[in-house]
Amino acid sequence: MSGLDASASAASLGSVQGPATTNVLVTPIAGFHTERERLLSVNLGGKTLDSIKTKTYTIEHTRERWYERFFWDKEHQNFVGKHDVLGPIALSLLKEKVVSSADEKKYQYRAILWTKKGMLRCYFPKKSNKTADVFASIADACELQRSSLNNLMLVQKEQQQKLSTDLLKIESMETSSRLIFGVVFGRNNQTSLEDMLLNEHGSETFTQLLDVIATKVDVNTFQNKDLMKFAGLSAKSETTSDGVESAYYTEFDGFEIMFHVSTLLPYVASDMQQVARKRKIGNDIGVLVVHEGTGGFSPSMTSSKVNHVFGMLQVDKRQNTHVQFRFVTAAKDEVPAFGPVLQEELTVFDDPAVFRSFILTKMINGVHAAYHHAPGFRRETTQEKLLDDLLNRYSSRNRWVSWSSKHARRRSVLISPAELHAGLCASCLKPITISETGVSALGKSWHVNHFVCAHCDVAFGTSPFIVNPQDNKPYCEKDYEDLFCPRCQACEKPISDYVLQAMGKTWHMLHFVCDECQEPIGERLFVEKDGKAYCLDDFYKKFGFACAKCSELITGEYIEALGRRWHTQCYTCFSCNKSINGPNVNAMGFPWHPDCFCCQVCRKTFDDGCFFEHENRPYCELHFYDITGSLCAKCQEPILDDQIVRALDKSYHADHFCCMKCNKVIGDNEHFIEHEAMPYCQGCAVEFESST
CATH class of the missing domain: 3.30.1120.160 (Arylsulfatase, C-terminal domain)
Structure with a gap:
């Protein structure tokens, strides 16, 4: 991400068609297509989930x-x-x-x-x-x-x-009836999923929205353990660092849906990448972003190759129990269009059941469209x-x-009476008389009861047999498979068709499965660990080393720095995203070009080595206190103690919040009068008003 703030980036792009707004909700970028923005007014104080039965939209791409x-x-x-x-x-x-x-x-x-x-x-x-x-x-x-x-x-x-x-x-x-959606909470000016995953907690509106869409469940007592395993969630305990206490779950139109809610996933204060959260949400095809504040969302800042569909809900305003959201979806170009599409600029959902139906259907259709059409999932x-x-x-x-093509089945052929004089029985070397039945096989003639399996001695008649090329003898199918065919490691039965060789063993095609998700691996890439096979997705979730930047699995060369591992192409400056080939600054858990590691407002470098961090960005002292609301409006100096007065949308040292006329300090319990955004004590205000 560049050093420009989100508001400056959005302003440079101009406005977009749709509801009247001065900032873009989803930044237009190459590789993604977006729908027309809509306004949704949702009654978040309405019915509980137990009463929600409504289904008014159509499942697509199913x-x-x-x-x-x-x-x-x-x-x-x-x-x-x-x-x-x-x-x-x-x-x-x-x-x-x-x-x-x-x-x-x-x-x-x-x-x-x-x-x-x-x-x-x-x-x-x-x-x-x-x-x-x-x-x-x-x-x-x-x-x-x-x-x-x-x-x-x-x-x-x-x-x-x-x-x-x-x-x-x-x-x-x-066709799976199980789905996993990511749900991420964003605050003011957070434009990427990486920034939003740093939020330890959500908000009241975020929780109300989740409670309308799904039900919060206790992971320890939740009965659907298979779905929990499918979602990669486990209960929190003393022995697990990535466990969770609760999660959101719902059933809708025949689907079982589990949600990876960012604020419910493990949070590590010292981890600026929140790898445990990225491992879950980075592997979700569809992600719902709920944003409170200003600043648009940029899919280009999302490094996951799995995320294909984003739904963006940004709080616009509140009125009683209704919350108005700005809503838009963004999807990768290879994902075809999906509904439902709202025709009106503003849609009012007085019944939260209808909103739930809309948002779930929209996300399900988006995931289906991506899964069945995007090249990465074919x-x-x-x-x-x-x-x-x-x-x-x-x-x-x-x-x-x-x-093996060398082990082809064959069949013997009955000899007609006209051919009986052709020779002797290859087994007993006696003639095959006119009253006897003979067969022709392997270029020879046999009494029908003398052409038998080399192992069980049962006559073939006209049944199929197999010649073993090692001893050139015929065997019945059962004995040949038992004696010579490789056996499947999973079912221990002979493999008489396509043999899959993996981990030094042989398998039936459908029996070589991922130990975690139990889906056949086929000829996809897999990783072996402790004698078990894992598809890449599940190995990454369970064991894999995640790149510190993109969170993808590292399978080849990598750079180890700052106590973490990086793809060689991902070890770039955290600010300009260009490769680092010379001197660099290691700060806040990331590498920077020396000139790029500077205050995000005034662009001055930190020659004395001192900087202040806010929301994963560096600032000089002055601008740090300015953006965090801790710069005194009167003296323009930082407020370093707890004696801070907040008034008139500004911050003051306690002894600097003074009457503009007499310079008297206005105490905690004293009333003051505002005039042209300046404070006046009551005495001066009376004089001021009488003179005017």
């Missing part, structure tokens, strides 16, 4: 659990195959009766096409029983070539239930591997492809 809702407990068909463009895919197809129709024979199809880009859903009237026609209708609905699904293969009936379980797990990875590689895993395991054509 990924409804179609498979769980419509397919899971109903008879349907699953197909697998490979698409020329999308790669491995799966198709779930359900024929259902049209509920609104009285015609018992009227049906429709409902379908889910599972692709690396996500789940494509559609439904359409049943017009034909031909598979090719049904597939063509699905292709049309998904905007694919009509013939591109013709190579899909129906999964065998005995495998359908197992595949359904796998599809349900994949759907649960894409999981195409993992999704493609999961679908490839399904294709290998459930394809009727390719189901005999093992974990």
Whole structure:
């Protein structure tokens, strides 16, 4: 952040369209788009949360659990195959009766096409029983070539239930009913999240707003421990330094929502970065900023790569139980527009239930829009591997492809009577007579009962078998998997399809999961600690070294200075943000260029090494006392003791608050008269008024 104060920066940008205002609520910057600012008048003294049931806005960008809702407990068909463009895919197809129709024979199809880009859903009237026609209708609905699904293969009936379980797990990875929002409290002229996280406590309005949106819960007695773990929150104790005593939680429209409230997260007075708070809120996609005072919010000063959507509520004025907020949202450019959008310049929420519905819906839609469209959250590689895993395991054509292409399944072939003279049985070396059944396999002929598994001696008949390249002998599938296939470290069962190798062990694709969030890691980056695997997000939350500036996980080279670690590119001057290649000043926990470490008002450097700190910025003595309201208005000297008089929006030494005419000190219990912003004792005021 530069040395200019927030008000100067905002003034240089001019005004924006919207409610009449002289300062910009969210600073326009490249990489972010903002909505038109609106005014919200909210009744914060209305109904309690227990009575709030209202839902008046629409959830957008959602990924409804179609498979769980419509397919899971109903008879349907699953197909697998490979698409020329999308790669491995799966198709779930359900024929259902049209509920609104009285015609018992009227049906429709409902379908889910599972692709690396996500789940494509559609439904359409049943017009034909031909598979090719049904597939063509699905292709049309998904905007694919009509013939591109013709190579899909129906999964065998005995495998359908197992595949359904796998599809349900994949759907649960894409559609979560659990959400985490960050909520940050800001004070006057605080323009970045980093500044706002330094606030140890909130305000009465901040608490009232939270109480309307959600319910404050005691972490020690809160029953939903899984959600607490999902939010990375734990109870405060003597053995944990990052525990919390309470948190805010609510249920809304089928979602379980936990809030990372900045003022409820651990506060360390000596930590100017508040790393414990940044670890939580820096990993929230959506953050609601509640600001009391002047100065706009600048997303450019937020270093987290995860934060994509910001909702800004700034207190504008108060009237009885209503508080009027200025409201605007800012989102990264890759996040598409999201509602609800308010058409009026001023919206009055007399019922706090309606405001709650609006603000929660807005934040949910913003998070959904970011998660499903922003590049940083796409999981195409993992999704493609999961679908490839399904294709290998459930394809009727390719189901005999093992974990290595060298171990392909084969089938023996019955020998026709005309071929019986071809040779002797390769096992007993006796002729295969006209009355006996023979099979052809591995380039030889066999009595049907003599072509057996090399391990269990059970005859194959025409069932599949696998030849082990090490001994060139045939084995039944079960014995081959038990004897030669690698085993999954998690379930200890043989892996006959795609093998994921990690941590010196082998795993089924769906079984190599993060120890914290239990989601499949796939081919994403992970960190191993104490024999356990963690996705980067959870490792960062639980163990990782956070860069002192950006709070992101440090995985490569770093600079260790001031008792903390920094990315090499993040070790920059705290004022101008440019790299430090020469002499520097270490102060207030950050490095500075010598010329940049100066009073934030007069720009004078501290040649004597003495400076005063206020809200994480350095000042000379004069301007420190000036901005903190401790500079005497009469003598312009600092007020160093507790004998301070505050009157007429100014501060005075106790013996300098004097009548402007007779210079008599006006004591604590004495009345005075104000004239042109100056104090007069009562005696002089009478004389002054009589003379005029």
